[in-house]
Amino acid sequence: MRRERGIDELYRDDPERADALVFGRRGLLKGAGLAAMGAAVGGAIPFAGNLPTGLVPGAMAQAAAGPKILKMDGKADLVLLGDRPLVAETPEYLLDDDVTPTDKFFIRNNGQVPEPTANPDAWELTIDGEVNTPLKLTLGELKKRFPHVTYRLQLECGGNGRAAFSPEARGNQWTNGGVGNAEWTGVRLRDVLQAAGVKPSAVYTGNYAADPHLSGDASRITLSRGVPIAKAMEEHTILAFAMNGQPLPPVHGFPLRVIAPGYPGSASAKWLTRITLRDREHDGAGMTGTSYRVPKTPMIPGGKADEKDFVILESMPVRAILTNLRNGTELAAGTRKVALRGHAWAGEETVKAVDVSHDFGQTWQACTVDAPPNKYCWQNWRTEMTLPSAGYFEFWVRGTDSRGRMQPAAAANWNPQGYGGNAIQRVAVLIKA
Known part of the structure; x- marks a missing residue:
């Protein structure tokens, strides 16, 4: 039957x-x-x-079986997207903290996690290329020689939101949880570059790291990305050695990493060993073809990419998330007022507005949006919504950046690798009758 x-x-x-x-x-x-x-x-x-x-x-929206959960010491119940390399995202409801605890911070690796060094202060960093005086510094020397800074900086995977693209794009199917806002301590990259003497010919950085390639071939580079010199010299681009007041955990780049906030997380190299300054746009592993690139002109979803029409994804698009309610939350009978809160960010820009709808986008209510304590920290937002009755509702959350660019209802600018997908978040609730 x-x-x-x-x-x-x-x-x-x-x-x-x-x-x-x-x-x-x-x-x-x-x-x-x-x-x-x-x-x-x-x-x-x-x-x-x-x-x-x-x-x-x-x-x-989710399959009945539910997501796979990461089981890892020192980590909360992140959603496991891949285990080779290790990739895990944070459900939005675990991102409610102003500063993301280390155990709730997402994981995005491209190769294997290197064995932790027993003597982190002896870790060496090389600065070479288009500089007057190449440097080789230990982490201990770096800490002693340059002023320390601490910032709250938001870091986001370039593929965050990829699951919203149709047809499906290649790569890990992130929803909104490839993001975190930790407190990072380190030294400004510009201070180190200035000590080496940046030549006028330098236009781009190239980062190199110690993570072994998944193939085990020591001659293969896992990932080598970089940023324009202007971004490298921006005061919030740092060489970080601490996360939330503690040494970096191995999975997050111990003992030294780059933080280039506002750009895709791939520009924030973990396990950093070398930064070389280039006289041209860097062409390392992960910098060419359609890798971390988006089309300049819209392409047919699912169509063949013309690589000549692609540019590097730099500033990440605006995104707002609701964090104090889990998708599928049941509220008590008689509930009519619901307090909502969350975070919003916009790459190199700031967030101008966050709006929430409870009637499938027919009307929108403006939220209170706080200024960030420092540039590149996500911004908190909050509001209270009145619902008319019992039943099924969806809260739709939409951010607008300082240039007036607004999150779309569906992921726009389809591209083969699924970058920049910032469709509005939808959170379902049921008020019992």
């Missing part, structure tokens, strides 16, 4: 057929379709008339 699939299973397995059954020919959610959708989400849908055709309710 054949078992009929529930609407939640049907949306997961065959969303086009689910839409046809639920919305009907005219794209209206009513009758049997509305009843089926309500049964699937566990309650009435007060703003069902606003639900766009093709939009799977947030409560049904």
Whole structure:
């Protein structure tokens, strides 16, 4: 006997057929379709008339089996996206802290984690290339010679939001959790570069690190990315040796790493051994083709990429997340006012506004947005929303940056590697009747 699939299973397995059954020919959610959708989400849908055709309710967006959870000493329950290399993201509801605790900070590796050095102060860093005086400094010398700085800096994977692209783009399917805002201590990269004497011919940095290639071939470089000289000389670009007041953990780059905030996390090399200044755009591993690059002009989603039309992804796009409610939260009967809060950031820019909708984007409520304590720290936002009744609701969260660029409803500018996907976040809640 054949078992009929529930609407939640049907949306997961065959969303086009689910839409046809639920919305009907005219794209209206009513009758049997509305009843089926309500049964699937566990309650009435007060703003069902606003639900766009093709939009799977947030409560049904994940497979029933749920995500894989990282099991690692010293780490919270991060979502495991890959184990070779190790990649894990932080669920939004674990990002509620102003400063992200180290155990909740996301992990993005490209190779193997090197064996921790027994004597971190003896770790050597080379500065060479387009400089007047090449330097070779131990970490101990670096700490003694240059002033220490401590900043709260937001770090985000270039592929954060990739899961929102359609068709699916290559790579780890990040949602919104490839981000963290830690307190980093180190020395300014510009102070070190100035000590070496930056030649006028220098235009780009090239970072090199100690992480072994996944193949085990010692001659292969895992990743070698860099930033324009102007970014390297920006005061918040640092060589960090401490995270949240403690030495860097091995998985986060012990004993020395770059932090280039506002740029994709790949520019913040871990296990740093060398920075070479180039007289041209760096062409190391991970700097060419479509790697960490986006098209200058829109391409057909799923189409063939013209690499000549791609440019390096530098400043990350605006994004806002809600952190005090978990997707699928059930609220007590009679609840009408809901306090909401979260964080927002915008790469090289600041966040001008955060707005939240509870009726599938038909109306938006402005939130209070705090100024950051220092540049590149994420900004806190908060508001209180009044809901009209019991039932199923979704909070849609949308950020706008200081240049007026707003998060889209769906991931825009499709690219083969899925970079820069900053679709609005949707958080489902159910108020019991």
